[in-house]
Amino acid sequence: MVTAKPPGTSATDGARVDARVLRTREVVLSSAVDVLLEHGWDQVTHARVARAARCSKVTVYTHWPERVDLLRDAFARVGDVVHHEPIGDLRADLVGELRAFRTALVEHRLDRVLAVLADRSEALPELRAVRERFVADGERVVRRILEPVAAGAQHEAMVAMLNGAMVYSVSLGGAPPGDDVLDAIADAVVAALESNA
Amino acid sequence: MVTAKPPGTSATDGARVDARVLRTREVVLSSAVDVLLEHGWDQVTHARVARAARCSKVTVYTHWPERVDLLRDAFARVGDVVHHEPIGDLRADLVGELRAFRTALVEHRLDRVLAVLADRSEALPELRAVRERFVADGERVVRRILEPVAAGAQHEAMVAMLNGAMVYSVSLGGAPPGDDVLDAIADAVVAALESNA
DNA sequence: TAATTTATTGAACGAAGTGTTCAACAGCAA
């Protein structure tokens, strides 16, 4: 085990951080994300990431003694999902958010991130908080759109159906859903809500 | 690389297979599933599985030269999903199938299997066919239930919403959906379909 | 500027794991 405390630990205190530390964090975490998305979690080792970042293995160990620390901080770098901005029209907002979520899954490889989190966060408890953050962020706008029109179990069901349909299609269905399927999903939710009245 | 051809390859030809081979296949694949579900895919190594099966490492290499072969055959042992038997009542059939699927995900750990497949089948093309088999089997009854009432993009959307909601809730949502949420999902689909008329 | 502090580095290590060979053994079939 590496016993030395990580350098520049006082970053959050507002204290100055050595420029070398900032550079190292930047390049190593960036490389860790690259390795993760290209080769999967079990290739994200200290040595492999160090090679990708063109720095010493010891430096990586110094900053992130455990492999899971590296993964946690690497995920923190994966930008938040770019959401649709609701305009107040239920159907249009649902379609807009579904498209934005599809973009995040496919273009920004959020699907890979979620797959790793689903697969590992049972065995690695340190990842549970990370998973919860990603899920909460991914559901944020959908929940806001649905809030005025659905509550309780119905609300939960709709969130799971909307986001679940997207993640399921992309990660397990082989191909991302086309615009026609997205429209059909939004239509179904709108129709289900209209039958409330 | 192990060059010797796997023993007892002619099993499917109806030729007699050495009893030792049958025993080895049984115990090793069973142990591989155990290791996979308990410790995750990257712990499913020849040596680890051999230790769990109390047999020689060489035996495992002989039967399954590549790690992915072991995974493929191990998944073949994970029983097919136990489905609900449709009775012709749309809502009751949907609820019944959702409950059966939840049982498969939670009790038989289908969630772990799907998580591994979602995570690895991009990097391991040999797993794509396995993933497709599991997805097709998981969707079989839902598709049959929906067939008379929805087609095209709407059909695809409903399948993705129903199965997606389940997988998403169990794998990423932290807790399996309660009966009230299952009811709400079925209600939503029924309402959406009724608005077709 | 020079002096001081500290992050980074390459080399090296023991320990553990991987993929393989091989001679010996044990169980099955004839």
Add this chain to the structure above:
DNA sequence: TTGCTGTTGAACACTTCGTTCAATAAATTA
């Protein structure tokens, strides 16, 4: 019994892992 073949433990070269350490390079401080 005899032959055949699946299984086994030992041993191997090789790679990877986690770590130590003295040397170096770069940053901060005076």
